[in-house]
Amino acid sequence: MSAARRTVIAIDGPAASGKSSTAQWVAERLGFRHVDSGSLYRGLTAAMLRTGLAPSEWSAPLLLAEGHHVSLRPEATSFRLELDERACEEELRGGAVTANVSLVARMPEVREWVNGRVRNAGSEHDVVVDGRDIGTAVFPDAPLKIFLIADPWERARRRLIQRLGRRPTDDEIAEETEQIVKRDAKDATQTVQAADAILLDTTFLTQEEQVERIVALARAVTHRPHGT
Numbered sequence: 001m002s003a004a005r006r007t008v009i010a011i012d013g014p015a016a017s018g019k020s021s022t023a024q025w026v027a028e029r030l031g032f033r034h035v036d037s038g039s040l041y042r043g044l045t046a047a048m049l050r051t052g053l054a055p056s057e058w059s060a061p062l063l064l065a066e067g068h069h070v071s072l073r074p075e076a077t078s079f080r081l082e083l084d085e086r087a088c089e090e091e092l093r094g095g096a097v098t099a100n101v102s103l104v105a106r107m108p109e110v111r112e113w114v115n116g117r118v119r120n121a122g123s124e125h126d127v128v129v130d131g132r133d134i135g136t137a138v139f140p141d142a143p144l145k146i147f148l149i150a151d152p153w154e155r156a157r158r159r160l161i162q163r164l165g166r167r168p169t170d171d172e173i174a175e176e177t178e179q180i181v182k183r184d185a186k187d188a189t190q191t192v193q194a195a196d197a198i199l200l201d202t203t204f205l206t207q208e209e210q211v212e213r214i215v216a217l218a219r220a221v222t223h224r225p226h227g228t
Contacts, residue, residue: 013148037131
């Protein structure tokens with residue numbers, strides 16, 4: 001199949017809005033591959049942390065010099081981020097990477113590097129891509145663009161349940177909410193809804209419900225029958 005016939009579903013939204021897990025599930029339902037653009041930023045961050053250089057000294061050229069360590073390996077329904085050809089999910093989701101990934105993602109040269117690799121993935125496979133500027137900068141012609149939002153408190157609650165494996169206390173949620181609001185402020189310039197994106201507020205939706213809505217929209221725009 002030619003690259004021009006590949007289908008891209010773009011899912012954008014702020015941190016902890018459920019983009020990645022929702023996109024993965026949607027990709028599985030549609031028979032597409034999921035591309036988590038955020039994993040590339042995390043991969044570069046992790047690679048830079050391995051050098052031992054203090055984040056205050058990081059620059060775009062130094063980060064891009066570490067880019068050869070970072071790769072996306074296609075799997076059945078996703079692309080797996082690897083560092084030096086090895087999976088490193090625990091490292092990517094660790095506190096050090098999380099604390100510094102916004103610094104990396106704000107660098108225009110780094111964003112262009114990431115966007116190029118995401119476009120390459122989208123040229124070879126039908127994909128569901130999640131991130132913060134997928135529908136505006138990376139795939140502005142995507143046939144379906146979704147912008148996920150949720151109340152910061154609910155986003156904090158969901159993130160803590162995922163992280164802790166239990167129901168968090170109100171104090172824990174309050175502290176996490178504060179961090180999410182700060183992260184939103186840092187990422188504001190990258191988290192922009194495309195003019196033709198469909199806004200989906202998931203505050204009162206289960207993940208299954210939001211996946212069902214996106215899958216239905218995707219089938220409508222791609223003319224794929226139910227069950228394919």
